[in-house]
Structure formats: C-alpha cells, structure tokens
Amino acid sequence: MAKKARRKKMRGKRRVTRRAVRLRVAHAPRLGGYLRSVIEETYFLRFIVLLGGLWLLFAAAIFLAEQGVEGAPIQTFGQALYWGVAALSTAGIADTPVSGAAQAIGAAWILIGSVLFFGIIVASITGYFMRPVQRPARQIIDTIEYNLEHLADLSVDELDLLKRTTDNLILHMERMKQREAGS
Numbered sequence: 232m233a234k235k236a237r238r239k240k241m242r243g244k245r246r247v248t249r250r251a252v253r254l255r256v257a258h259a260p261r262l263g264g265y266l267r268s269v270i271e272e273t274y275f276l277r278f279i280v281l282l283g284g285l286w287l288l289f290a291a292a293i294f295l296a297e298q299g300v301e302g303a304p305i306q307t308f309g310q311a312l313y314w315g316v317a318a319l320s321t322a323g324i325a326d327t328p329v330s331g332a333a334q335a336i337g338a339a340w341i342l343i344g345s346v347l348f349f350g351i352i353v354a355s356i357t358g359y360f361m362r363p364v365q366r367p368a369r370q371i372i373d374t375i376e377y378n379l380e381h382l383a384d385l386s387v388d389e390l391d392l393l394k395r396t397t398d399n400l401i402l403h404m405e406r407m408k409q410r411e412a413g414s
Contacts, residue, residue, distance in 0.1 A: 273358040278351040282344065289340035290315040296333035303329045319344040 270276050294311035297303040304326035305311050317325035318341050328334050378385075378393065385393065 269355055269359050273355045275351060275355040278347060278354070282347050282351065285340075285344065285347070286312075286315045286319070289336060289344070292336045293328060293333050293340075296330055296336055297328055300330045300333075303333075305333075315340060315344075319348060321345065 290308065290311040293305055293314060294308050297305040297311075305314055305328060310326075314325050314328075314337075318337060321341075325337075328337050382390070
C-alpha cells in the first residue's frame with residue numbers, strides 16, 4: 232500500500248515538473264530574444280542613433296557658441312559633451328551657458344533631447360506589446376506534439392481544457408477561412 236501511495240505522489244511531482252517545463256518553454260521569452268525583437272520590430276535603434284547624432288551636433292553647437300566668451304563654463308569639446316549628457320538627464324547638474332545663443336541652443340537640446348529620449352522608451356515598449364502576436368508555426372506544432380505524447384499524464388480537468396482549447400482553435404480557423412473566402 233505504501234508503495235502505491237509513493238508512486239502516486241511521485242507521479243504528481245512529475246506532472247508538475249513537466250507542466251513547469253512546458254510553460255517555461257512555451258511562454259517565457261529569453262532576454263536575448265526579447266531585445267532582438269525590440270530592435271528588429273521597433274524604431275528603437277534608429278532613435279538611439281538619431282539621439283546620439285543630435286547629442287554630438289548640439290554639443291558642437293554649444294562649444295562653438297561658448298568659444299571666446301568670457302566666463303563661459305564650457306571651454307572644451309569634452310565639457311560640451313558632458314554638458315549635453317548632464318542637461319539631458321534633467322538632474323540640474325549642467326553648467327548654464329553664458330551667451331544668449333548658447334542658452335537658446337541649450338534650451339532646444341533639452342526640449343528635443345528629452346522628448347526623443349522618453350519618446351524612445353514609450354514608443355519601443357508600446358510598439359513591442361501592441362504588435363500582433365506572431366508565433367512561429369514550428370513552435371506551435373512542437374507544443375501540440377509534446378502535449379499529445381503526454382496525454383496519459385493529464386487529468387480529466389486538463390483534458391477538458393485541452394478539448395475546449397482545440398474547439399476554439401477550430402472555430403477560429405473556420406472564421407478565418409470564411410473571411411478569406413469573403414475577401
């Protein structure tokens with residue numbers, strides 16, 4: 232009797248482990264895959280390049296506008312690059328340019344840079360999650376094959392859920408065929 236209870240207990244542990252593996256493989260994207268899809272499917276990389284180019288352009292403009300001005304805190308191009316990062320960070324640690332032209336350039340950089348920087352983040356996250364979910368056909372087929380191989384391990388409730396899911400999949404396919412026929 233004890234052997235039978237132990238076997239039943241072990242079978243339950245195996246089932247939980249198999250489900251955990253199945254969920255981990257089917258539902259948890261890897262960080263590398265996530266980052267690759269964000270770069271490939273959103274404008275993230277293009278905006279970063281644009282932001283970097285504008286940073287260099289505005290730093291050069293500040294450097295040129297402050298060059299030769301008495302008491303100007305930005306005397307080298309390196310200081311201008313630092314100023315560009317500090318001004319964009321909105322931490323309030325950037326030196327204030329002295330000349331009127333440099334202040335106007337600085338104000339434009341803070342506005343444009345901040346809008347681009349925060350826009351990149353919001354647009355990338357929104358674009359990633361709002362895109363249609365596209366699963367590779369091979370992944371779907373592998374998941375179905377795995378589940379069919381392990382039907383004996385499923386409980387009655389799990390089999391019922393599998394039946395409902397399959398029925399919904401068939402209904403969805405029929406609706407898609409009707410739409411294609413109507414188009």
